[in-house]
Amino acid sequence: MGSKRLNLCGNKVSLIAYLYDECSAEEREEISSHLITCAACAQEIDELKGVRSMLTEWVPAESEPQFQLVSRNDSGSSPWWHSQPVRTFGLAAAALLVTAVAVSLANLEITYGSEGLLVRTGWTRPTTAPVLESAEPEWRKEFETLAEGLREKFAESQAVSASEVSLANAELGDEGSRTGMTDDALVERVQGLVDESEQRQQRELALRFAQLLRETEVQRQADLFQIDQQLGQLQGFTEAEVVQHHELMDYLVLVAGR
Amino acid sequence: MGTLVDTMSWTDEELVARCVEGDTESFNALMQRWERPIYRLAYRLIGREDDAHDVCQETFLRAFRGLKKFRSEAKFSSWLYRIAINLCRDWVRRERRTPVVAAPEGIDILDLAPADDTSESIQDLVERRELGGVVAKAMKVLSKEQRTAIVLKEYHGFTFQEISNLLDCPESTIKTRVYHGLSQLRGEFRRLGLSNSSVRVEAGLSQSRVNQLSARES
Numbered sequence: 300m301g302s303k304r305l306n307l308c309g310n311k312v313s314l315i316a317y318l319y320d321e322c323s324a325e326e327r328e329e330i331s332s333h334l335i336t337c338a339a340c341a342q343e344i345d346e347l348k349g350v351r352s353m354l355t356e357w358v359p360a361e362s363e364p365q366f367q368l369v370s371r372n373d374s375g376s377s378p379w380w381h382s383q384p385v386r387t388f389g390l391a392a393a394a395l396l397v398t399a400v401a402v403s404l405a406n407l408e409i410t411y412g413s414e415g416l417l418v419r420t421g422w423t424r425p426t427t428a429p430v431l432e433s434a435e436p437e438w439r440k441e442f443e444t445l446a447e448g449l450r451e452k453f454a455e456s457q458a459v460s461a462s463e464v465s466l467a468n469a470e471l472g473d474e475g476s477r478t479g480m481t482d483d484a485l486v487e488r489v490q491g492l493v494d495e496s497e498q499r500q501q502r503e504l505a506l507r508f509a510q511l512l513r514e515t516e517v518q519r520q521a522d523l524f525q526i527d528q529q530l531g532q533l534q535g536f537t538e539a540e541v542v543q544h545h546e547l548m549d550y551l552v553l554v555a556g557r
Numbered sequence: 558m559g560t561l562v563d564t565m566s567w568t569d570e571e572l573v574a575r576c577v578e579g580d581t582e583s584f585n586a587l588m589q590r591w592e593r594p595i596y597r598l599a600y601r602l603i604g605r606e607d608d609a610h611d612v613c614q615e616t617f618l619r620a621f622r623g624l625k626k627f628r629s630e631a632k633f634s635s636w637l638y639r640i641a642i643n644l645c646r647d648w649v650r651r652e653r654r655t656p657v658v659a660a661p662e663g664i665d666i667l668d669l670a671p672a673d674d675t676s677e678s679i680q681d682l683v684e685r686r687e688l689g690g691v692v693a694k695a696m697k698v699l700s701k702e703q704r705t706a707i708v709l710k711e712y713h714g715f716t717f718q719e720i721s722n723l724l725d726c727p728e729s730t731i732k733t734r735v736y737h738g739l740s741q742l743r744g745e746f747r748r749l750g751l752s753n754s755s756v757r758v759e760a761g762l763s764q765s766r767v768n769q770l771s772a773r774e775s
Contacts, residue, residue: 311732311733311736311737312729312732312733312736314736315732315733315735315736316717316732319710319717319735321716321717346743347736347739347740347743349743350739350742350743350746351711351739353688353691353692353742353746353751354692354707354711354712354742355711356688356689356691356692357601357688357689357692357693357696358689359596359597359600359601359606359609360600360606365592366588366592366613366614366617367585367588368581368584368585368588368621
């Protein structure tokens with residue numbers, strides 16, 4: 300019995316079990332009888348009881364949560380600063396892509412200065428010139444083939460007329476000058492035809508160029524409009540973010556001031 | 558109204574099973590049942606209302622996402638408490654190392670530091686006999702292990718066995734933590750000149766009285 304009491308005295312684990320009444324009936328009996336004879340342990344228990352009763356004074360602030368699960372629970376959970384940068388980055392990337400395409404198309408000049416982002420187009424003569432040059436060979440080739448064909452026809456007709464002439468010579472004998480005259484007229488006529496064709500082709504070409512210019516102009520306008528829109532949107536987003544930052548700053552300053 | 562009565566009578570585990578089958582309303586019933594205890598736990602472990610809200614919300618979010626992994630090997634409430642305790646532990650650890658938001662330029666971090674605490678000193682609270690505030694402040698002197706053990710024991714009524722399961726420590730360790738925590742609080746209250754409101758062993762108090770009181774306690 301004596302040794303048991305010695306073990307019990309000052310045994311924190313046993314005292315705590317007794318304090319919260321989490322010990323067997325036998326153990327409780329032992330501790331109770333120990334407390335009768337040991338003033339130190341009895342005082343300890345009473346003081347701990349006093350601390351426990353003090354702890355009951357601590358009640359959390361009244362505002363308590365009222366959570367509700369809604370169907371979009373997953374997306375709703377991610378705060379704005381998680382989703383926003385990704386979205387802005389995506390937009391920025393898209394804008395950059397559009398800009399890059401536009402730059403390659405329209406010789407854009409972009410400067411970033413005190414007045415903000417400035418986009419200027421450099422779509423002028425120099426850029427149209429290469430297009431002209433590049434388009435010409437095709438037209439020339441067409442013309443060449445046409446001229447070739449005409450030359451062949453001309454040669455044929457000349458051969459025919461030559462045989463006719465020889466026949467006529469044989470018939471008329473002295474009318475050599477007349478055959479020469481026919482040849483000249485024929486050459487003249489063919490030359491006229493060739494000239495006419497050439498003119499027609501040039502007109503057609505001019506028309507096609509005009510059309511091409513119009514189309515690129517329309518495309519350019521559309522691209523510029525799109526870039527403008529994207530940049531505006533981007534600016535809107537950054538402005539919203541700046542406002543949010545300001546709000547956060549205000550809040551922090553307010554909280555710091557309290 | 559009928560459904561409300563139904564969910565009220567169901568056990569946590571039944572509600573979990575229903576939720577896993579796709580009935581999200583059962584999860585709302587579970588939240589309704591446990592949000593207050595979990596919030597109070599977080600509030601007492603962290604000490605700040607808004608952070609306690611955040612931890613509470615995160616606890617339910619994690620529980621909802623991991624509900625399929627919950628295999629009723631434990632009680633749902635124990636599982637929920639475990640999540641909340643771990644989140645609070647992480648929160649306290651993170652809070653010590655880094656500020657929540659990087660300090661903006663021109664603002665000294667030290668100016669921001671006391672913002673989380675009320676300006677009232679513990680002595681003010683003692684004078685006004687606002688014992689709840691005194692306890693809240695005194696609890697901050699405890700180590701987080703002692704604090705967790707005392708909060709779970711005093712305010713959530715877990716047995717030592719249950720706490721030892723929740724915290725993965727031997728029962729005797731939990732009892733020792735509670736003992737040292739209470740002793741430290743006693744020292745703190747004494748230092749503040751607070752006499753315990755419950756029975757104290759006064760000089761001359763007879764042993765029989767002590768006996769009587771212990772008998773009544775048990």
